[in-house]
Amino acid sequence: MNLQSAQVDTPSLLARARRGDQAAFASLIRMHQASVFSIGYRMLNRRDAAEDLAQDVFLQLYRKLDSIESVEHMGFWLRRVAANLAIDWLRRAAYARVAPLEDGAEIPAPQADEDPLMDRELVRLLGELAPAARAVMVLRYQEDRDVAEIAATLDMPVNTVKSHIKRSLTAMRGKMIGAQLITAEELP
Amino acid sequence: MNEVEELLRRALRRVEPPEGFAERLVRALPQVTPANVMALRAARKATPVSAWRRFSAPAALAASLLVAVFTGQHLATLKAEREEQAGLAASRELMQALRVTSQKLDLAYEAVQRPAPAPTAEEENRS
Numbered sequence: 652m653n654l655q656s657a658q659v660d661t662p663s664l665l666a667r668a669r670r671g672d673q674a675a676f677a678s679l680i681r682m683h684q685a686s687v688f689s690i691g692y693r694m695l696n697r698r699d700a701a702e703d704l705a706q707d708v709f710l711q712l713y714r715k716l717d718s719i720e721s722v723e724h725m726g727f728w729l730r731r732v733a734a735n736l737a738i739d740w741l742r743r744a745a746y747a748r749v750a751p752l753e754d755g756a757e758i759p760a761p762q763a764d765e766d767p768l769m770d771r772e773l774v775r776l777l778g779e780l781a782p783a784a785r786a787v788m789v790l791r792y793q794e795d796r797d798v799a800e801i802a803a804t805l806d807m808p809v810n811t812v813k814s815h816i817k818r819s820l821t822a823m824r825g826k827m828i829g830a831q832l833i834t835a836e837e838l839p
Numbered sequence: 840m841n842e843v844e845e846l847l848r849r850a851l852r853r854v855e856p857p858e859g860f861a862e863r864l865v866r867a868l869p870q871v872t873p874a875n876v877m878a879l880r881a882a883r884k885a886t887p888v889s890a891w892r893r894f895s896a897p898a899a900l901a902a903s904l905l906v907a908v909f910t911g912q913h914l915a916t917l918k919a920e921r922e923e924q925a926g927l928a929a930s931r932e933l934m935q936a937l938r939v940t941s942q943k944l945d946l947a948y949e950a951v952q953r954p955a956p957a958p959t960a961e962e963e964n965r966s
Contacts, residue, residue: 673865680861688856702856709864770850777851792844793851824843833842 661722669716676716680709683726686794687733693789694737696778704740708733730794731804734786738805741782772832776823783807787815 667675691701790801802809
């Protein structure tokens with residue numbers, strides 16, 4: 652099955668995957684793999700760990716397909732499981748000792764108006780945040796989710812999510828000014 | 840903060856997993872469908888539980904409690920017996936000590952009561 656036709660009819664893909672159609676399930680994976688893998692990668696800062704996490708998440712999805720109500724619900728479910736699993740892994744000693752950004756960490760190929768050094772520094776600063784705050788920032792700025800959905804995804808009060816965003820932005824801005832990546836006048 | 844937010848959105852673009860990720864994952868899937876998993880779960884829930892399996896855990900718990908109570912009682916009895924025997928031994932030792940002291944006192948009393956021998960002539964001349 653090619654991906655284009657899979658995207659046209661995702662509800663039927665979901666139904667077929669529930670009946671054990673592995674090609675349909677592979678199409679569902681392809682539709683969501685970048686989101687799930689990137690959540691793991693931004694949270695754990697390691698490609699191998701992100702791949703392990705994504706595999707765990709999709710295997711859990713396979714077992715729970717009968718409880719997935721719709722394609723939208725599947726997206727929410729995947730983000731929720733990926734973010735919470737990454738927070739759990741980060742709290743384990745093995746991942747807590749990982750440096751904030753592994754050497755050679757992947758930054759997507761820059762586009763014309765982009766600054767790879769700035770991107771790398773921002774990802775490094777993100778890696779310095781506590782696991783819950785990091786998850787909030789990844790869901791907000793990578794996945795472009797609103798505050799209410801982030802709160803539901805992470806089982807967190809809305810005000811806590813707002814507070815994490817505000818404090819994280821302030822801390823990152825301060826460090827960027829300190830590192831002379833931006834000047835105080837550049838920002839309101 | 841708007842500019843930092845824009846910079847973050849740009850830096851946090853999604854990253855694709857390694858080539859062939861979905862195919863590898865599907866090949867590793869267990870050979871049961873989600874529907875089979877649900878059916879197995881439902882069947883497991885519906886299976887009647889035997890009387891032995893239903894009561895084995897409470898019975899084991901009750902037996903453990905009884906063993907603990909009897910062991911505790913036995914240990915308490917042993918401790919009381921040991922204390923009683925130690926008390927008796929101490930009492931015996933005290934009585935023995937008193938008997939020895941009494942005998943020594945009797946000897947001392949007899950020595951005091953015995954009349955002193957009369958002085959000899961040589962002793963009288965010296966004085």
